Amino acid sequence: MDKVFFCIMLIILSISCNKTKQEDSNWLLVYKNDKKGNTVSGNKQNLINAIRKGASIRIGWGAKGKNHTIEHLSDPIWIAVLDEKEVIAHLDPQVLSDIDWKSLTPNYADSTLIKKEWRVVLDTKGNFDAIWYDPIGRKITGHRPQNHTITWFIRNVDMQTVVKPLFEE
Numbered sequence: 001m002d003k004v005f006f007c008i009m010l011i012i013l014s015i016s017c018n019k020t021k022q023e024d025s026n027w028l029l030v031y032k033n034d035k036k037g038n039t040v041s042g043n044k045q046n047l048i049n050a051i052r053k054g055a056s057i058r059i060g061w062g063a064k065g066k067n068h069t070i071e072h073l074s075d076p077i078w079i080a081v082l083d084e085k086e087v088i089a090h091l092d093p094q095v096l097s098d099i100d101w102k103s104l105t106p107n108y109a110d111s112t113l114i115k116k117e118w119r120v121v122l123d124t125k126g127n128f129d130a131i132w133y134d135p136i137g138r139k140i141t142g143h144r145p146q147n148h149t150i151t152w153f154i155r156n157v158d159m160q161t162v163v164k165p166l167f168e169e
Helices: 002-024 044-052
Strands: 028-033 039-042 056-064 069-074 076-082 086-091 098-100 105-107 117-123 127-134 139-147 150-155
Touching (some): 044 150, 056 076
Antiparallel strands (some): 028 039, 028 150, 056 069, 056 150, 076 086, 086 117, 098 105, 117 127
16 A cells, blocks of 8 residues: 555656646747837736846747748847846857758858858847858958847746846845
8 A cells, every 4th residue: 555655646746847847848928029129919028027037038030031931049148128128139159051942951061151150139129130250350241230020938937026127226
């Protein structure tokens, strides 16, 4: 009888631990802005509150051309809340690759691309400022400011509690 009770308790404990782990890994859309910074869904203040609480943040955007579409997701390396109403985020520099659009396969066929980094800063107003940077020559080789619909996701945060701005004591 004791063995059966122990096994049942072990199973319940295992299931409850897995459930918590699964809930912690779910990304939730907290805010989405259009190319002009207008709210599409969610709430910008909830995004700001989540940032103040140290939530994990993930950002998504995409583009639709005449023949192809592309969607991106990235975790920012640096985030700032400006004047308590806008959010900016810097993305991790990426080494460039090429895409064979016929087979939808990434590649490094153009080996000159590996010498360049793609760097981006974006915000909740739809701004998406991209540069191509040569880290060896230490110079910007391309600049492409653009506007995108940007989706902001959060994870691992209690949204019930509101926190003060980080500059307040």
